[in-house]
Amino acid sequence: MSPSPARITAVHTYDIRFPTSRELDGSDAMNPDPDYSAAYVVLSTDAADGHEGHGFTFTIGRGNDVQVAAIDALRNHVLGRPVDEVCDDPGSVYRDLIGDSQLRWLGPEKGVMHMAIGAVVNAVWDLAARRAGKPLWQLLADAEPEWIVRQIDFRYLTDALTPEEALAILQQGREGAGERRARLLDRGFPAYTTSAGWLGYDDEKLTRLAAQAVADGFQQIKLKVGADLDDDIRRCRVARQVVGPDIRMAIDANQRWNVDEAIRWTKALAEFDPYWIEEPTSPDDILGHAAIRRAVAPIKVATGEHVQNRIVFKQLLQAGAIDIVQIDAARVAGVNENLAVLLLAAKFGVPVCPHAGGVGLCELVQHLSMFDYLAVSGTAEDRVIEYVDHLHDHFRDPVVIREGHYAAPTAPGFSAALRPQSVAEYTYPGGTFWAADPETQKGQAA
């Protein structure tokens, strides 16, 4: 009799909150006082190797408990699954989770429930990569194109991208992949930095951090805008003077505007040569983005960090609404759905420049951009990953930035594991930090 296969034996969830609102890190026109948080999930198995799978949803404070409850609601879909089956085909978990007809009613495929699915699916990929002994980018880049295609749910996509087209893109992507891998390992993947541009920073801090960004080798910075036009004009002028004409300067309104307002405001900042305007309006407004893009060209339009799923990305591309696809590693239903978005972007010839920052989003999304470079788009031209210098110390395998580039991760997995001490300290409300801080705890409770 053969021994019973190793199975997933536990789905641990944690409500992790960092008190970032105290420094106005992360402040923008819509989010004045975020407490960067993660609804964190760890999959345990009874395999002899002892590997775990780690994933999370990023939130900005209140509601992180709702996100944890949503992950808990998925527990019975994952518990008891054979580890080999799950790791050989993470898509089987993804399909099962998005296919639960009762849970589907809570979306479908959007918001709290969908992000919870993303956390679990990403944890499965983390486990799969650890067991394979590879960083996730490499596991994906080494996979057969046919296998990658099977990881994707083409429902609602085939009017824009068929499985056959996706396969052709991936087969094409094999050309020159070895050379690109060597370059990636040598040089890393280009980053841009948002660390200078938070709305809560004064001009002195903006000046200092913008100069530092250039000194650190970044070729692009980003400024938050949208609260007050006069302030924005002043801050853009300051930043442009500091970085000079050759550094790209993106601006980000975090959904603050109506369509006509977005057009007026962006044009009023055109003299500072912004490279892109990010989230000018609601992430749901495909036609609105298209109208804005027509009006503000040649300034590019970027969005995606709040785009709920592949179906909205599909339409943004079909409608010619954006110049830049900003995937987020933890907003959609994890790696599988992001594979679809990378392939859609390649089909439409639109560069992918991921959203990152928050808690661990840099750690995750670097793997997807590196896969895109190696196996999908085949180029890093006009591609940059957002970089924000926050909270990396809490991760076991934090990102490494060298001369404005993300170094290719070498540790097996999806870089998603928090350090045990950080979990012990920042679990809300019982962790050592929050338990010692009743005042803050009171303010946090929604």
Place this chain on the structure above:
Amino acid sequence: MSPSPARITAVHTYDIRFPTSRELDGSDAMNPDPDYSAAYVVLSTDAADGHEGHGFTFTIGRGNDVQVAAIDALRNHVLGRPVDEVCDDPGSVYRDLIGDSQLRWLGPEKGVMHMAIGAVVNAVWDLAARRAGKPLWQLLADAEPEWIVRQIDFRYLTDALTPEEALAILQQGREGAGERRARLLDRGFPAYTTSAGWLGYDDEKLTRLAAQAVADGFQQIKLKVGADLDDDIRRCRVARQVVGPDIRMAIDANQRWNVDEAIRWTKALAEFDPYWIEEPTSPDDILGHAAIRRAVAPIKVATGEHVQNRIVFKQLLQAGAIDIVQIDAARVAGVNENLAVLLLAAKFGVPVCPHAGGVGLCELVQHLSMFDYLAVSGTAEDRVIEYVDHLHDHFRDPVVIREGHYAAPTAPGFSAALRPQSVAEYTYPGGTFWAADPETQKGQAA
């Protein structure tokens, strides 16, 4: 010293689940075994009148606990508010809830968190109408147009509908309102029935229920389709033969298809003269609906029960993607957001035929259609409210259907209150029904 004003003193939440999956009531191509459920909220006050406000999110079983957790996360936004202020301006609560920058991250304005906001906002309207001693439809119809306009958040709408345009529509809507009110009280508002057409019913039951629908005075029925084309052809033939050529017959695919599939399948059923095809594809696919509508005309395209917010409705109208706007009373953020959708529909000249059924959706949405008739569109032509004969007995003020019409509710409020005995019986998992049924309980737990 004046006495302190009455305040909201408690926000009670309940996880209510009905075991509907046992009869295949509500079965369709995407939802084979729903357990109709409600995340139910009751606002208590310390006012002398003793009125409460009732609201809920409708779900189909698993995940109802997540929905309850989401309502709980809103508690501190509502507790302690002066009752008069809240009832004089429910929009103040709506704006506060959608404006919480940390909770907003979990949407924005979509999915679990947004539906939770809808439950609370609807409870506020229920309370306001009870205190005013009017059914909600009447409270709305009696309100000043300027006040109605102030209840709406025009962010992300002004490229399609400005406050000035909304006001003009409402002012225009006053003409003939008295006559319409007399007709409404006399005749009610037209309904159509879905009770005959669930996918899990056999031909005998379909035949019997379709004949009954005609005998009961309904001018329109609806059939679920999308699981198997041969079955659909047979069922549509049976139903058309039973109801004859003059009864409208809608079909509903519950998001089952890709765009090209939707077009082929709908055309294959064209010989049975379907009046509309409902939810042919993803509710997020604005451009997909537009393509389907162009291809299947003159069959109409309808959607809305899963449309997440006013921004997507706006685009469906801008893109000419739908012939019928199917608002749902508990999917968006409650009455306030639905006021925006009614006015958008009126601006674009598209009729509103609400989604209903589930738990209490008929009870709620009748008020919105009656307001639309009296004060916005000013007509009931080609307008029908869905009617499903499920679970009405659990409500204190259940809908009354007469000769295929919803009778105008007369009891004060939003018809949203469950009967105390139903709450005691079907609260999950501790209610008397579930506590006595451990087998089912095990199957339910997600």
